[in-house]
Amino acid sequence: MAPASNENVFPLDHAVQDAQRVMAQRRSGCPVGHVHAGSSHGDGWLVTRYDDVMSLLADPRVKRDQRNVPELNSHDGYDSLLYLDPPDHTRIRRLVNKTFTPRSVEPLRPKIEQLVDELLDRMAAQGEVDLVSAFALPIPLLVISELLGVPEEDREPFVTWADAVNGTEHDPEVTQEAYAYLRKLVADKRADPADDLLSALSVVAAEEGGSLSETELLHNAMLLLVAGYDTTVYLIANTVLALLQAPEQLAEVRENPALLPDAIEEVLRYDSPVNISSPRWAAEPITLNGVTVPAGQPLLLSIMSANRDAAHFDDPDRFDIHRDKSGRHLGFGHGIHYCPGAPLARMETLIAVGKLIERFPGLGLAVSSDTLTMRDSLLIHGPASLPVRLT
Template sequence: MRSRTTVAIDPTGADVYGEAERIRASGPVARVELPGGVRAWSVTGYEAARRVLADPRFSKDPRKHWTAFAEGTLDPAFPLIGWALMENLTTSHGEDHTRLRRLVTGAFTTGRMRGLRPGVEAATARLLDRLEEWGPDRAVDLKSRFAEPLALHVICDLLGVPQTMREDLFGGGKANTDSTLSSEETAASIERVHAIADDLIAAKREEPGDDLVSDLVRARDGDGSQLDDSELKGTVLLLVSTGTEPVKNLLANTLRELLLHPGHHAAVLNGGLALADVVEETLRSQAPVAHLPFRFATEDVEVAGVTVPRGEPVLIHYAAAGRDPSLHGPDADRFDPDREDKRHLAFGHGVYRCVGTPLARMEADVALSALLPRFPEMRLAVAPGDLRAQNTFIMNAPDALPVLLGGAAPRA
């Protein structure tokens, strides 16, 4: 018989998968308590999550469909209030979401990805040269020295963010994924990053370029009907955040899994295992986004035998859905690139599927295809048990990935 104990979410995300199993013990859709005492629903089942993600009766707009927020009864000190205050693709619904998505989707076409690839390859090569300078036996954090700067460079080049703004814009945007911050700390960070975004938008109005922010500004200023100012700023900030955090986590998680599984690592190096299979299995078993706020039922909706009342918040547990034993069997938590069925929801599903999926996949392919053969002797610099999760329940990756690179392979 299933337990019906409400799980209180740990804001530090110290044990994402252990917590997921405690939630799952109450069924694929279960009550949870968020930081600040806010009650919500968590969807851990794969099929239940697919249904919620595709069901138009679940909205992303808190202003219209989160009863406590819309009626002003939500405590303004709620630590995750920033997720309700954004105005972008993640907080829009229906026609508004369709309009915003249409403006952004064109930046991530297959053709544009082909055009971006040489720049990603060049950025990767520069970062690998810098890594080689660390030498074979000095520990280096691959997350902060490789995965993060690559992801930040690629998305900022696409958006047209000047070098002088990049670190501040990225640092401020991290506030929405650090679930240990207080509401005051989150508000201060959001205020700083909004000011930077205002400066960026003003610069693009003054001197537009061949970049996505300039395209969005032109759409806003063309007839005023495409984007309002809040949506424009919110969309820019969303793209910076979603173009960095999930990608760097995907890279860090993939590298960690290979270093924890030397047989798979060797198979990739000798061509016996396709890197694409490794990345796909990492997405399934180590989703870079773990537990994402928010959706809101626009009416009472029954999912997996549970009725989610109108106006209540719902979180999709992407990390848990990828390890659902009802889909992937009793070894769902095992990393196995040879697994035939690697279905997951790491990039979402339905109309809210991540528009940047082609870019993330391309970055992972370029970065890992260059890094792994460059440093074939690479190994962890710490014991596996010393790897710590990053300080959030929303994202899923090690906080750092210290490695010893070993000798670099000769270059042609």
């Protein structure tokens, strides 16, 4: 649903390449305002300040499911964790949470370490690589594929599917292609279950009186497939980029690897791989900073902007791995929709970046950082490519 008037609607979908500067301007001059955010987000009310974003992430007046917003009069929903409210969200979250606890993801560590070592060996022979496509992307892609039980020969289209779902301009045809594949995969898992998450969820959905419908199964499989790897790609890439741009802090991390977890947490704040979260809806009028968002209107919350708010973080535009952690970042969200895959994303990034900087002590950017092009997405924030020298 678009705002009542399109006057002064800011074309946010044109600001991807300079998102940090644009968000700083919005925080300062228009912390809540009309924007156009491409076909993937539509028109809505962009919220950019930390306190507002933090409160709305846990506000019961804010709904993920359009069916719970009377003004929208919608009978269609998207039955994944990302777009559900309690009690349906609670029911499905309980099933998924078991897979993503720190203890449950730990058995994946040897496989991740082996994959990272293989990628580093392959990269060493090249001298210069795009760190996104050669390193940051294959790691989470393999991990989420292993978790879901996707055959290795079927994984190539995942990148295209993620671009279709997470890009500035949504591509419904490619999205339908992804769903068609998932329907077939679910049918295969039901006929011949294996030791993977999708098999387990398929069994739950198939049982009489099961707690997961067929539609919910497909939508949550898509969520895990796309969200389960895309954000981690850019957590890895953004961490490497931030450290390369702060060579003294990179040297500290190399000398004392115990600092790397702190560096990753700082990247989640300083250069969050999530810019604007997928839309939420005001179920009743909500007033923020003197602006009233009418009931039925979409709310677009900028995680990236909130994490650079000077009212909450001291000198927020400075990357500092020694930053006081009491000022909680929102890199993985907040409230009931806090990212269930956070423990896995942290582990993947810790292994990947730790081994990378150890293997290549002369690692450096192969281009000037101001020439880097950002991913064409308002949801995902990070460089589309990251050319580096390996020495």
